[in-house]
Each structure stands twice: as C-alpha cells, then as structure tokens.
Amino acid sequence: MTIDVVSLAEQLIACRSVTPADDGAMELLTRTLVGLGFTVDRVDSGPAGAETPNLFARMGEGGPHLCFAGHTDVVPPGPGWVHDPFGAQRAEGMLYGRGIADMKGGIAAFIAAVSALQAERPLKGSVSLLITGDEEGPAQHGTKVVLPWMQERGQIPDFCLLGEPTNPDALGEVIKIGRRGSLNALITVDGVQGHVAYPHLADNPIHRLLPILSALTMRVLDEGNDHFAPSSLQVVSVDVGNTATNVIPSQAIALLNIRFNTEHRGEDLVAWIRGCVADHAPDARVEASISGEAFLTEPGQAVSALSAVISRHTGRMPRLDTGGGTSDARFIASYCPVAEFGLVGATMHKADECVAIADLRALTLIYRDYLEAFGL
Incomplete structure (x- = not known):
C-alpha cells in the first residue's frame, strides 16, 4: 500500500501524546508499519505502570541498513491557539497541530517515503525505524534504552537519519551533523x-x-x-x-x-x-x-548523498551545522554515524505549530530518493 503523508500526519497529530502520554500513537505506527511488511518490536521501558513507549521496526535483512529515528511525544500545547492543537486542521496550505513540526510530520514523511519506493520495486538491504515516546521529557527510558537493545540483537544500522526539524525558515537549509x-x-x-x-x-x-x-x-x-x-x-x-x-x-x-x-x-x-x-x-x-556529550559525524558519502538529494528537490545546498539544543542524536552517535534533517522548525513548541503541506510532500520525496541513494 502507498501511504499518504498528510493523512498519516493528521492521524498522528490527533494522538494527544504529551510526554509521557502515548494516546495510541505507537499503536497507529505499529499497524501502519506491519501493513508495509515491517517486523515491529515494542521496547517499552521504565517504572511499572508508567513505561515509556518505544518501537523498533525493521524490514529486510543485511546491508546496507538505514535507520530513521524520531519521537511521537510532544510538549504541552499551552495557551493562545487559534487552531485546535490536536485537531489537525488545514488552512491556507498549512497543517496545524502540536508536534507536526517536532516531529510527527517527519515520521509520517519517512513512512510515506518507504511506501512510495516499495510500491515501485522491492527494497534492497534493510530499513528500520527507532521511535520513542520520551524525547521531550527526561529521555532516560527512550532512545537511550532502545540502542543497547538493538546492539544486543545485531540491529545497529550503518547510518541513522533523525527527522528533527532542522530548517530555520525554508526546507533544505540545514543538515545537522553534530550537536554540542x-x-x-x-x-x-x-x-x-x-x-x-x-x-x-x-x-x-x-x-x-x-x-x-x-x-x-x-x-x-x-x-x-x-x-x-x-x-x-x-x-x-x-x-x-x-x-x-x-x-x-x-x-x-x-x-x-x-x-x-x-x-x-x-x-x-x-x-x-x-x-x-x-x-x-x-x-x-x-x-x-x-x-x-558533544559529537560530530564527519561529512562523508552518506551526508553528501543526503545533501545532493535535498539540493535537487529544494534548489538549496544545505548548510552542515552543529548548533541548537540537544536531541536524541547524542545517544545514537555512540553507536553509529547520525545526521538530522526534517521540516521547518520555526513554529515548534509555539502556539499554532504548523508546517506547509507542500513541505510535507517535498520531504517525503527527499526521504524516498535518499533511501534509493543509500542503496535501498
């Protein structure tokens, strides 16, 4: 099946997954990924009765192995919204909702990208997703816990793409290759x-x-x-x-x-x-x-291929950057090379968080072509 990125993003927005709540976000992703042929494992962690929801999904065997990482949890909506923060409302070419930029839109785009490529031909190698419900919170029972679980089972990828909203104003401006x-x-x-x-x-x-x-x-x-x-x-x-x-x-x-x-x-x-x-x-x-800890992914073939795909779709050559706050890339970098690229983050954590619907579709195409450029 082919996934419509806007529809999936709307369904994710409707899940009121304010940390530490999940409200069905992981179940939605599980159903969607199983439908595409992924094997899905839940790797929930934390105190009994208050476990952090985590998901690892993989399709394919052997290399190359590309993993997409992200989080379904969001910050509280706060006051001042014109649009329902969990209503997934469309207006004037924008899609509104808490977490659409940070980073449910990125997750939807990657899954839609996999489905688009899969509809054309069988994928080569392996593609996986590491999704946590604890990134906006303490981040002690999320990605940090799933990574050693993956290592014990031989699931560490060759490269990880984290779908955080890296672009300040326009899609294609920035790839993050490190963090302070x-x-x-x-x-x-x-x-x-x-x-x-x-x-x-x-x-x-x-x-x-x-x-x-x-x-x-x-x-x-x-x-x-x-x-x-x-x-x-x-x-x-x-x-x-x-x-x-x-x-x-x-x-x-x-x-x-x-x-x-x-x-x-x-x-x-x-x-x-x-x-x-x-x-x-x-x-x-x-x-x-x-x-x-501070980390840097030295620019190499994987980052160069990502830059080329982004430039082809946006007309912008992305800047390789290490600024901003922390992300779950700080955990991933200890296990494999990681870079971050996602939507425009100008409204993340603000009232009326939104992204351009055209950007959602463009990011899907970027991710789709990057899967192919990576050898999948």
Whole structure:
C-alpha cells in the first residue's frame, strides 16, 4: 500500500501524546508499519505502570541498513491557539497541530517515503525505524534504552537519519551533523546567618560565591573549531532566598549551564568547576549532570548523498551545522554515524505549530530518493 503523508500526519497529530502520554500513537505506527511488511518490536521501558513507549521496526535483512529515528511525544500545547492543537486542521496550505513540526510530520514523511519506493520495486538491504515516546521529557527510558537493545540483537544500522526539524525558515537549509554537549551544575555555598551590622558574627556565603562565578565566567573555554562555535558557560540563576536588607543569608546557590563543543568532555569540565569552587569555598557542594556529550559525524558519502538529494528537490545546498539544543542524536552517535534533517522548525513548541503541506510532500520525496541513494 502507498501511504499518504498528510493523512498519516493528521492521524498522528490527533494522538494527544504529551510526554509521557502515548494516546495510541505507537499503536497507529505499529499497524501502519506491519501493513508495509515491517517486523515491529515494542521496547517499552521504565517504572511499572508508567513505561515509556518505544518501537523498533525493521524490514529486510543485511546491508546496507538505514535507520530513521524520531519521537511521537510532544510538549504541552499551552495557551493562545487559534487552531485546535490536536485537531489537525488545514488552512491556507498549512497543517496545524502540536508536534507536526517536532516531529510527527517527519515520521509520517519517512513512512510515506518507504511506501512510495516499495510500491515501485522491492527494497534492497534493510530499513528500520527507532521511535520513542520520551524525547521531550527526561529521555532516560527512550532512545537511550532502545540502542543497547538493538546492539544486543545485531540491529545497529550503518547510518541513522533523525527527522528533527532542522530548517530555520525554508526546507533544505540545514543538515545537522553534530550537536554540542550540555551540562548543568548547581553550586551551594553555606554560611552563617547574621545581622549586617555585626558581620563578624556571621559568614556571608555570597562573598565566596561571587569569586567562584567570576573565575568560571572569565575563562575562555575555547575558540571553537571547524564545525563548532566556541563553548559557552552561562550562569542562569543566583539565589539566596533573602528578602531583607539587614540580614546576611545562610546560603547562596548558583545554577549554570555549559554548552560545549568537541574540544571538551563533560567530565573534564565538571572537574574544572569543582576545582574552581574548592579554591574559594572548600566546603561548598557541587552537583553536576551531563545530559549529552558533544559529537560530530564527519561529512562523508552518506551526508553528501543526503545533501545532493535535498539540493535537487529544494534548489538549496544545505548548510552542515552543529548548533541548537540537544536531541536524541547524542545517544545514537555512540553507536553509529547520525545526521538530522526534517521540516521547518520555526513554529515548534509555539502556539499554532504548523508546517506547509507542500513541505510535507517535498520531504517525503527527499526521504524516498535518499533511501534509493543509500542503496535501498
């Protein structure tokens, strides 16, 4: 059967799959993929009664093996919508709905692309899909869990295409071939509360926190490299919980984030933060978490073929980029090369999220031709 991309996208939008809910999205994909000849496995994970829905589907055996990765979960719709966020409404050439850009439209386009090529001839090699319901949330029981499951069963692909909305304004602008790493750090400095008129009876933790932050923010982490902008440390919160002007607080807390490139490893940056803190406040506490390491997929045949297909359909030669936030590509990169290309993301996470219907159809053609260019 041949899948109509707009119809499938509309059905996915109608699933109110706000993280961690699924609302039938995985079952819809399972029925559709089984109908195309895929073998589908559910790899749900997480606490009993609150498992994250995950799906791995594969058609074919042997190589080449191309995997498409994506997520069905969406962020809450929020206020201010003119169009029903789960109504899949069409208006003036646009399709509206929460998640249509990020990234139910990409999933629909890839499945429609497989069906279009399959209708012409038998596919060669293998094509698979890794779909999770936990990307917009903590992302601890989604793609991160499915990948080792795939590895144990010999299902790791030669290349993975992630369908995130990579284009800022027009289809064909950007392929992402890497992402910056991200870490958060919470610094807590304890002191002794007291009256400001009697500072010798108190210990002001702010006076020790400020030089810590000064030392951290004054360092130039790096100058960037051929594929990445310079790493950036940003202090995002400083709090002492004090509403009085005559009280020295007992505690000062700072929260910071570092978006770092491939010049660094997260654990090295955490060690540096801990060292700076110890220099100024040996008893202070540092809680750090690394949500993803920086990675780069070196441009090669798979990326060049994708660029050529995109250029042929859009008239634009896509820029190879590593900017923006994190994605599940940070997990995939540890197992196989990965690149990201999808729809225009200008409205993702906004009220009245939408994409051009023409872009949905064009992305389907791009994915279809990329399957063929990949050797499938």
